[in-house]
Amino acid sequence: MSLEAVQPMQxxxxxxxxxxxxxxxxxxxxxxxxxxxxLYVFILFGLALCGASSFFTQxxxxxxxxxxxxxxxxxxxLLTALIAVVGTAMLLPSEIxxxxxxxxxxxxxxxxxxxxxxxxxxxxxxxxxxxVMSVLFGAVLLLDEKALVSHALQGTSLLQAxxxxxxxxxxxxxxxxxxxxxxxIFLLYAQAVLLVSMTMMVSTFATSSLFSIIxxxxxxxxxxxxxxxxxxxxxxxxxxxxxxxxFISFCIPDLSSMxxxxxxxxxxxxxxxxxxxxxxxxALYTLVVFALGAFIFQEKEL
Amino acid sequence: xxxxxxxxxxxxxLIFSPVKVLWEGDIHKLARASGLFSAxxxxxxxxxxxxxxxxxxxxxxxxxxxxxxxxxAHSNWxxxxxxxxxxxxxxxxxxxxxxxxxxxxGAWHMAWNISYDASVNTAEPREAFRLKxxxxxxxxxxxxxxxxxxNNPDSWQLYFKLGWLLEEKKQxxxxxxxxxxxxxxxxxxxxxxxxxxxHALRKGRMNKEALAQWRKIWNGPRDGEYVHELWDxxxxxxxxxxxxxxxxxxxxxxxxxxxxxxxxxxxxxxxxKSKPKKTDKK
Numbered sequence: 376m377s378l379e380a381v382q383p384m385q386x387x388x389x390x391x392x393x394x395x396x397x398x399x400x401x402x403x404x405x406x407x408x409x410x411x412x413x414l415y416v417f418i419l420f421g422l423a424l425c426g427a428s429s430f431f432t433q434x435x436x437x438x439x440x441x442x443x444x445x446x447x448x449x450x451x452x453l454l455t456a457l458i459a460v461v462g463t464a465m466l467l468p469s470e471i472x473x474x475x476x477x478x479x480x481x482x483x484x485x486x487x488x489x490x491x492x493x494x495x496x497x498x499x500x501x502x503x504x505x506x507v508m509s510v511l512f513g514a515v516l517l518l519d520e521k522a523l524v525s526h527a528l529q530g531t532s533l534l535q536a537x538x539x540x541x542x543x544x545x546x547x548x549x550x551x552x553x554x555x556x557x558x559x560i561f562l563l564y565a566q567a568v569l570l571v572s573m574t575m576m577v578s579t580f581a582t583s584s585l586f587s588i589i590x591x592x593x594x595x596x597x598x599x600x601x602x603x604x605x606x607x608x609x610x611x612x613x614x615x616x617x618x619x620x621x622f623i624s625f626c627i628p629d630l631s632s633m634x635x636x637x638x639x640x641x642x643x644x645x646x647x648x649x650x651x652x653x654x655x656x657x658a659l660y661t662l663v664v665f666a667l668g669a670f671i672f673q674e675k676e677l
Numbered sequence: 678x679x680x681x682x683x684x685x686x687x688x689x690x691l692i693f694s695p696v697k698v699l700w701e702g703d704i705h706k707l708a709r710a711s712g713l714f715s716a717x718x719x720x721x722x723x724x725x726x727x728x729x730x731x732x733x734x735x736x737x738x739x740x741x742x743x744x745x746x747x748x749x750a751h752s753n754w755x756x757x758x759x760x761x762x763x764x765x766x767x768x769x770x771x772x773x774x775x776x777x778x779x780x781x782x783g784a785w786h787m788a789w790n791i792s793y794d795a796s797v798n799t800a801e802p803r804e805a806f807r808l809k810x811x812x813x814x815x816x817x818x819x820x821x822x823x824x825x826x827x828n829n830p831d832s833w834q835l836y837f838k839l840g841w842l843l844e845e846k847k848q849x850x851x852x853x854x855x856x857x858x859x860x861x862x863x864x865x866x867x868x869x870x871x872x873x874x875x876h877a878l879r880k881g882r883m884n885k886e887a888l889a890q891w892r893k894i895w896n897g898p899r900d901g902e903y904v905h906e907l908w909d910x911x912x913x914x915x916x917x918x919x920x921x922x923x924x925x926x927x928x929x930x931x932x933x934x935x936x937x938x939x940x941x942x943x944x945x946x947x948x949x950k951s952k953p954k955k956t957d958k959k
Contacts, residue, residue, distance in 0.1 A: 446740070637740060
């Protein structure tokens with residue numbers, strides 16, 4: 376880590392919170408994760424998934440485009456979630472194992488700054504991964520759009536095309552140039568950042584990265600059931616069952632509200648107010664979970 | 678570690694929990710208002726898919742799982758394995774109930790393709806059984822579309838498809854008209870949907886109502902998208918019905934015309950007044 380940003384602060388009597396130090400830790404974290412080979416395996420897996428969309432070319436254009444959108448959005452969701460969980464879970468244990476954490480924390484750096492830097496670094500990395508995957512997704516979609524439109528036109532120009540052909544082309548454009556796709560990808564990114572914060576919180580008290588990964592994968596898999604748990608909780612007659620479901624409902628974030636893949640594929644319109652509300656929820660959850668992690672990390676004996 | 682910070686953690690959890698629950702309720706309300714994520718994970722789903730697939734669905738691969746089950750159903754269709762195909766179609770629409778093509782194509786397979794195959798099945802020599810089988814698949818197709826409408830009440834396509842099935846396969850014109858009318862009420866429905874209403878009325882021998890519908894279309898707007906209405910078809914149908922119903926000339930939309938061959942060809946323009954023939958006076 377570059378020490379230029381850290382050194383001058385030693386001369387001050389009372390150390391204030393410094394975004395510059397957080398930024399240094401964040402950029403270093405990003406570099407550190409980029410060097411992990413596991414990241415490339417995930418990215419290759421994501422690219423392979425995007426390429427698998429050619430399975431459905433024998434069907435109607437609607438089904439073909441649906442399969443591409445399904446596959447690419449699932450790839451973005453899974454890839455960002457895996458990087459968020461696995462990448463973050465390995466950060467603190469590797470710092471402790473390599474003893475680099477001691478050299479950092481003996482310098483005038485608050486533990487909260489260290490933790491925030493780690494979360495910010497992972498979020499930044501996920502941002503770039505999401506952008507790369509989205510560009511790839513857009514390219515696959517545009518290529519398919521071009522092929523489908525030229526197939527629909529069958530050599531004629533758009534001006535000469537009959538009304539049914541124009542309708543088909545409009546239907547293709549409605550699927551491929553759907554602004555709701557961007558909203559869905561944005562919410563997937565918000566979900567990934569939330570997972571980063573949660574994994575960081577878990578890894579502040581976990582004894583190994585494997586423990587954090589398993590816990591987080593369980594939470595990730597249970598998240599779609601949170602809505603059911605919430606509904607059952609309200610109608611549960613037994614107190615024990617009620618408390619148990621209440622606990623699940625409180626502990627597991629509502630990740631399904633950030634996954635709009637099915638709705639976008641079905642052509643539903645995603646309201647901006649919905650995106651803002653869900654983003655606010657994700658941001659608050661991220662903040663709260665980060666605060667919990669900071670409290671635990673503050674008291675952790677290293 | 679915990680002994681020193683447990684109270685802080687507990688305090689944050691206690692403050693945040695009600696906020697979380699309330700905010701989630703708000704998000705769900707907003708989602709319901711805009712028809713989002715109504716296809717959650719439910720127990721019916723678990724009964725129809727294997728554990729591996731359930732894990733894939735929970736892991737965010739619902740769309741891909743659905744696509745592959747759809748592929749498998751298509752493969753069954755190609756092999757004419759109808760009774761293997763049907764449960765797969767049910768699973769597909771259970772997983773993604775808002776993708777209309779699944780409902781539409783599934784119902785079309787049942788009511789048109791499979792029912793026809795059943796009616797000409799050479800393996801079954803008894804005609805009564807063939808007809809029974811044919812009727813069974815038409816009914817299945819109808820049930821499938823009714824379920825589709827229950828899941829997607831805001832799409833005109835499904836009302837139109839059900840109307841089409843009732844008209845073509847069951848000759849239930851009264852109900853067909855009902856569904857075509859519902860489809861035509863949607864703003865985004867194309868023009869041919871509203872023309873289908875009088876067509877079905879005529880097929881059901883409700884000629885007066887059919888003429889009233891054609892008149893409604895004829896007297897309606899002609900600008901914007903209505904420019905593309907097949908006005909010649911509308912005119913032709915109105916002429917036919919006015920003749921058939923013996924509408925008094927004064928009430929007809931086209932009173933000046935002659936009425937010969939009107940049922941088979943478009944009526945020609947009124948003939949120009951013929952000039953008196955010149956006679957050669959010698």
